[in-house]
Amino acid sequence: MNTGGYNFAYLDEQTKRMLRRTILKAVAIPGYQVPFGDREMPMPHGWGTGGIQVTAAIIGPDDVLKVIDQGADDTTNAVSIRKFFAKTAGVATTTRTEDATIVQTRHRIPEKPLHEGQILVYQVPIPEPLRWLEPRETETRKMHALSEYGIMHVRLYEDIATHGRIATSYDYPVQVNDRYMMRPSPIPKFDNPKMDMNPALQLFGAGREKRIYAVPPYTKVKSLDFDDYPFEVQSWDQSCALCGAGDSFLDEIITSDRGDRMFVCSDSDYCQDRQAARSKEAAE
Amino acid sequence: MNQITLQNLAPGFQDPQLDSQLVFRTALQALARPGQIQTLDRLPEPPAPLGAAAAALALALCDLETPVALSEDLRGATFDYLAFHTGAPLAATVGAASFVLVGNGNHLPDLSAIDFGDAEDPERAATLIIQVEHLEAGPGQRLRGPGISGHIDVRVDGIADAFWDALKLNRKRFPLGFDTFLVTGRSVLGLPRTVILDAEEA
Numbered sequence A: 001m002n003t004g005g006y007n008f009a010y011l012d013e014q015t016k017r018m019l020r021r022t023i024l025k026a027v028a029i030p031g032y033q034v035p036f037g038d039r040e041m042p043m044p045h046g047w048g049t050g051g052i053q054v055t056a057a058i059i060g061p062d063d064v065l066k067v068i069d070q071g072a073d074d075t076t077n078a079v080s081i082r083k084f085f086a087k088t089a090g091v092a093t094t095t096r097t098e099d100a101t102i103v104q105t106r107h108r109i110p111e112k113p114l115h116e117g118q119i120l121v122y123q124v125p126i127p128e129p130l131r132w133l134e135p136r137e138t139e140t141r142k143m144h145a146l147s148e149y150g151i152m153h154v155r156l157y158e159d160i161a162t163h164g165r166i167a168t169s170y171d172y173p174v175q176v177n178d179r180y181m182m183r184p185s186p187i188p189k190f191d192n193p194k195m196d197m198n199p200a201l202q203l204f205g206a207g208r209e210k211r212i213y214a215v216p217p218y219t220k221v222k223s224l225d226f227d228d229y230p231f232e233v234q235s236w237d238q239s240c241a242l243c244g245a246g247d248s249f250l251d252e253i254i255t256s257d258r259g260d261r262m263f264v265c266s267d268s269d270y271c272q273d274r275q276a277a278r279s280k281e282a283a284e
Numbered sequence B: 001m002n003q004i005t006l007q008n009l010a011p012g013f014q015d016p017q018l019d020s021q022l023v024f025r026t027a028l029q030a031l032a033r034p035g036q037i038q039t040l041d042r043l044p045e046p047p048a049p050l051g052a053a054a055a056a057l058a059l060a061l062c063d064l065e066t067p068v069a070l071s072e073d074l075r076g077a078t079f080d081y082l083a084f085h086t087g088a089p090l091a092a093t094v095g096a097a098s099f100v101l102v103g104n105g106n107h108l109p110d111l112s113a114i115d116f117g118d119a120e121d122p123e124r125a126a127t128l129i130i131q132v133e134h135l136e137a138g139p140g141q142r143l144r145g146p147g148i149s150g151h152i153d154v155r156v157d158g159i160a161d162a163f164w165d166a167l168k169l170n171r172k173r174f175p176l177g178f179d180t181f182l183v184t185g186r187s188v189l190g191l192p193r194t195v196i197l198d199a200e201e202a
């Protein structure tokens, strides 16, 4: 195979082996952040290396890779990462969620349900859910060890006292398999329910902090809440202006310099499929 | 004298990069879907009694950073083979090993002596690779837990009952505890520490 003179998937074999061992331990301890070695990993800057490192460690020539950034396949970032793996690993790429074996994502979970055998790789900026409440790593490690998550409940309750509801709408904390508290990366809380009992394997990579964590398929993922303030997802009064979807996460976009706005699906693959189905129906 | 001579060494992977990747993905799938028997496509040709599946996992996952403990029957030719192909050092004790390879599931080492990790570093726990006689989907052990939709049944021949007792204890230690691959022929069965034996709930 010609991979342009690079190591396969760019990383050297020892680094990949170390990442692979880390990934296996992450799967065995759902929701727990497994630290990995200090080895230097030269990676192109500005992409968020965590997701790329995980993808580089798992990807093989038979994989089909989809990369999304905020739900879209066509941002500069998503295109660059797809090209990077097409070049260094010789893999096929796709924008169709159902055709991908690996979906690398920044900040969304696809709207189409994932299936068994697929792997969703999240790019994670900050892995520790307790970090903004407790800056010391030694302390947060102890809290995870003892399952002492009271400070997070206090924090969410303060939210309710101040705003009348839990105001956190992105990177909303979850508890995995009734044990570890986990940060789902800055996905909208709209996507949180998709993590629960998902048939796909979910892997999370944090490059700067060198942590990998995982949610195995068919694993319970519960968004934190209270009996009197149950977890709720975002909802919209509008439907998607392009495809009419009433069940997808919508972005508000400005359509003219007079400030006209419309709401459209954040997931471009989902939206395009629905638009194609509509025009086919209209033609029939 | 136990000198490694290149002429006598059995071959490793044909294509170390690509074979390692494929074997890793099979191992990943096995741990992510406990109880589902996975098939390895790329196999090395290790010296007996080390089997091809155990060797494939070791070659894909072990290196200088992972001390390996070997059951009695695997010392000698197996160690030379692994040392040459992976560089993995022999662990001084079973408790110091990252990987514990067992040649015959009927003759287990003391499973209470292996490293379970500790509360702040549960990932340090060892991975067991145990050769068994037969793996088959169907009535035998009923498993539940993450990675399993409902429950799954699997039959394992050629493993001491003590293993299942150890697995029940292992579950009680969670998040500490060992993770296991049972292997035979080309087949791999993953049993991460999250696995619940159904009998526990009865």
Ligand SMILES: [Zn+2]
Pocket (backbone or CB within 6 Å): A240, A241, A242, A243, A244, A245, A264, A265, A270, A271, A272, A274
């Ligand atoms: Zn739409």
